[in-house]
Amino acid sequence: MVLRIRGLRFSYGGAFTLEVDHLRVREGEILVLLGPNGSGKTTLLKCINALIRPESGKVEIAGRDIFSLRRRDLARLVGYLPQGHVPSFPFRVEDMVLLGRVAHVDPLSAPDRSDYEIAWSAMRAVGIEDFADRPYTELSGGERQLVLLARALAQEPRLLLLDEPTNHLDFRNQALVMGIVRKVAREKGIGAVMTLHDPNMALRVADRVALMSRGRLMREGRPQDVITPQTVSEVYGVEVERVGDGNGMYIFPALGVST
């Protein structure tokens, strides 16, 4: 088991409370968190990466309690793809990906040959080795997302956390990013937890889906069991239509305002 959460509770000054009693992710498994804006998906991801500290509960990654780990040790277990990365200096792509090695390089030292090799294999895994020399600030949104994904892979994590990895990406780049995540999960046995907005994408890539609403897990299980017209309509508060059935099922919102 890569990730095991028990009795997790976090609140933002009483206004919002996240409560997750039980959640697990296995090696090579992709768990998709689905739910409307403000349902607590990002908050949950941040708890799993100890970026915020819950009031109670336990989060274990590869059997280790994350809140007793140093940042450096935690970053060797978890790779994180943030939502809304704000670029600052125009680092070259290679230098960006190399930063994934921070947790592995001695604190008063710089990356050596083996770190470069790992960064390059991460770049090859996502297919960006051709623009290693370009400033990443000049890349398109999709390419930039691939750079951040390569950086997370260069951490050599056991678990990947991806916060809305398909946001702002076009049709092709969405498929590209999802395909890479699935490939590294299968081939390297990395567990992945990602938040998505599109139930249909969740049906395509998830091994399991957790449907969230108002800080709680409403349902959790196999995608086709969790994502049904009834559950989606209930959680998102919108009428939906189903097209097709079984594995060929798609869900579309009925257009127009509803409550």
Add this chain to the structure above:
Amino acid sequence: MRMRVRPLSIALALLPLPVFIVSLCIGSYPIPPATVIQMLLGIPGDWPRVEWAIVFRLRMPRVIMAALGGIALSVSGASLQSTFRNPLVDSYILGVSAGAAFGAALGLGILSSMAAAQVLAFCMGLLAFTLTYAAARTRGETPVVSLVLAGIIITALFSAALSTVKFFVDPHKTAEIVYWLMGSFSCAGWDDVAWCMLPVGTGFVLLYLLRWRMNALSMGDEEAKALGVDVHRLRFLVLVASTLMASAIVSTVGIIGWVGLIVPHSVRMALRTPDNRIVIPLSACVGAAYLMIADDFARAATGYELPVGILTTLSGAPFFLYLLRRKGVRVWS
């Protein structure tokens, strides 16, 4: 796929050496370069004793002091820009210069002692930083925005304190304080070099060792944490190292502006990389050369000593404007 060393980097790294030698030749009593090189290499020659004294007693401490100043201001500027994710930040952002100015004014104006001014300026520079840091700290974190705001507030407080001292002491002393504030290497001696060596050396070694990790800091706090950086501690180390360097220099030669801004930016633009593994060491070299040259102008361009702080600002501000407006080159997005 490794870090490539470019010819331009090598040229910039070697730049301080010829500048150092030429600087020893320049002054109201010019000495030929051949003589200076002979003296430096310890080859016996038949120069007048006075030339030896000028080179080793007067000019060399002054030139070394200028080099140390360039290293300290450039490296701390580069580090703070990276840490704050802000291109317009230098070592004065945290209140160091205002604190040091107040300390120097106390020493010159009330105790009438150059030595006291130096010690007080150094201590007040560190105190100003400590106050800024303490004011910015909330719940064990020191967010960048809080640091910048606290720095502005502490700077304002110390500036008001400085004005108070200037207002109450007699006009001659006020003039002395004002001249000090302009910054000059004209009085620098071997004892000043000794005074600066430890803080500047310590700060430089620390920042040099942390140079690659600073890249992670410029990703923002949350990402840096996710990459495995203890953000709070790393930022504290960078701030302390930068403050040590800047306080030592400011306490000795007064306030010299713009070096910490234009040197790191020029290095980033010339080498087209923000990677601190390159920017930190080369900022040290270019900064040292830049202030040595600026000081050459200060003592030799006219018949009398110009405050070097005025020269760096006069040359730095327009150059910075040119850098920012140059098309096709971006060091900042």
